[in-house]
Amino acid sequence: MSQTTRNTPDTELSQFRVKGEIPVPVLINWLTTVAVPLLVFFAWRSGLRNDPVTPPLLIGFAVMLAANSLVYWLSSHKTLQRRGFIALITVLFTYLAIHAVEDGSAILWLFAYPPIIFYISEARVGVAACSGGFAAVILLFSPLGDMLFEPPYSSSFRLTMIFALGFEMVTCYILDQSRRRSKLGLLKLAADFEYAAKHDALTGLANRREALSQLDAEHQRYLRNGRLFSVVLLDIDLFKSVNDNYGHHVGDELITLVAQTLREQCRKVDTLARWGGEEYLILLPETPSEQALQTADRIRQAISEASVNTGQGLIKTTVSAGVATIRRSESIDRLLQRSDEALYQAKSEGRNRVCG
Numbered sequence: 001m002s003q004t005t006r007n008t009p010d011t012e013l014s015q016f017r018v019k020g021e022i023p024v025p026v027l028i029n030w031l032t033t034v035a036v037p038l039l040v041f042f043a044w045r046s047g048l049r050n051d052p053v054t055p056p057l058l059i060g061f062a063v064m065l066a067a068n069s070l071v072y073w074l075s076s077h078k079t080l081q082r083r084g085f086i087a088l089i090t091v092l093f094t095y096l097a098i099h100a101v102e103d104g105s106a107i108l109w110l111f112a113y114p115p116i117i118f119y120i121s122e123a124r125v126g127v128a129a130c131s132g133g134f135a136a137v138i139l140l141f142s143p144l145g146d147m148l149f150e151p152p153y154s155s156s157f158r159l160t161m162i163f164a165l166g167f168e169m170v171t172c173y174i175l176d177q178s179r180r181r182s183k184l185g186l187l188k189l190a191a192d193f194e195y196a197a198k199h200d201a202l203t204g205l206a207n208r209r210e211a212l213s214q215l216d217a218e219h220q221r222y223l224r225n226g227r228l229f230s231v232v233l234l235d236i237d238l239f240k241s242v243n244d245n246y247g248h249h250v251g252d253e254l255i256t257l258v259a260q261t262l263r264e265q266c267r268k269v270d271t272l273a274r275w276g277g278e279e280y281l282i283l284l285p286e287t288p289s290e291q292a293l294q295t296a297d298r299i300r301q302a303i304s305e306a307s308v309n310t311g312q313g314l315i316k317t318t319v320s321a322g323v324a325t326i327r328r329s330e331s332i333d334r335l336l337q338r339s340d341e342a343l344y345q346a347k348s349e350g351r352n353r354v355c356g
């Protein structure tokens with residue numbers, strides 16, 4: 001899982017919200033709710049100044065922003081809503097920069113652009129939008145800008161705007177990077193917790209809880225499509241004597257060796273679990289009795305051939321296994337009970353054997 005988090009693409013990460021963070025659609029809807037009456041208000045004030053262009057344009061922006069939220073409300077299409085919103089506010093802020101709305105003071109709204117863009121989109125979109133915006137502001141405040149538009153700004157206002165906007169954009173970028181890093185950290189932590197909750201620390205196999213959950217899922221599939229599955233309960237023979245003679249660390253190595261052999265002998269679809277101390281459970285999906293017995297015997301054979309190197313030479317071990325295949329409307333508890341009985345039989349018949 002940590003591999004997954006390391007590869008989490010920026011697109012996915014920008015839309016991934018940790019608990020408590022405002023979801024992007026909610027933020028966009030909230031901004032739209034605030035922006036629409038504001039635009040109507042400024043349109044009305046521009047109308048009072050006999051500006052023939054600004055009122056219809058601002059009303060048009062208000063209508064399009066509202067329509068964007070309405071489309072999201074009807075379709076729940078997050079990407080469409082986000083892209084629509086970014087396009088609309090980019091055009092709106094450009095208009096506020098090149099047209100002297102509110103005697104030119106409306107250009108101050110430009111400061112709202114960087115935090116919104118960085119919050120709702122990927123880092124590279126934020127960087128591209130802010131770089132473009134910054135270049136446009138410099139152009140607007142340059143002599144070339146004076147030739148193209150009629151900006152009513154003094155030199156000191158222009159300089160202050162350039163430095164303050166630049167400062168704000170860089171700050172937003174740094175904060176955004178820090179937010180993304182902390183999100184990655186949280187994702188990794190969540191993945192590690194999930195892994196630890198499902199796996200056995202010594203062998204890396206599924207733990208008992210995860211095995212029960214896989215068993216339940218397989219049982220549900222069986223009830224739906226009737227495909228038989230089997231379980232193998234496998235126990236290392238005379239394991240206590242290994243601990244007693246060679247120490248617990250060698251016992252642990254043996255437990256790991258058996259786990260490794262199970263991995264080599266089983267299919268990817270099989271669930272391998274450490275069921276208890278030196279006991280394992282193998283869930284074999286879509287496997288009838290005969291095949292399950294053959295698999296269990298192949299595993300038994302492979303384990304009897306493997307060995308652990310101790311300071312006192314190589315040691316080998318054997319296992320006993322009990323196999324049970326699901327029957328009619330049998331419950332999981334009953335199935336496990338039958339495999340346990342078969343394991344008990346294998347032990348009492350002399351160990352190093354498979355019973356089913």
Ligand SMILES: Nc1nc2c(ncn2[C@@H]2O[C@H](COP(=O)(O)OP(=O)(O)OP(=O)(O)O)[C@@H](O)[C@H]2O)c(=O)[nH]1
Pocket residue numbers: 235236237238239240241243247248249250251252255276277278347351
């Ligand atoms: N090293 C080590 N030993 C463990 C672990 N979990 C359980 N054990 C030991 O495994 C031994 C199991 O012994 P028993 O249940 O008596 O079974 P056995 O000696 O394998 O004998 P049979 O099952 O009858 O063949 C106990 O001594 C436990 O202490 C573990 O994680 N590591």
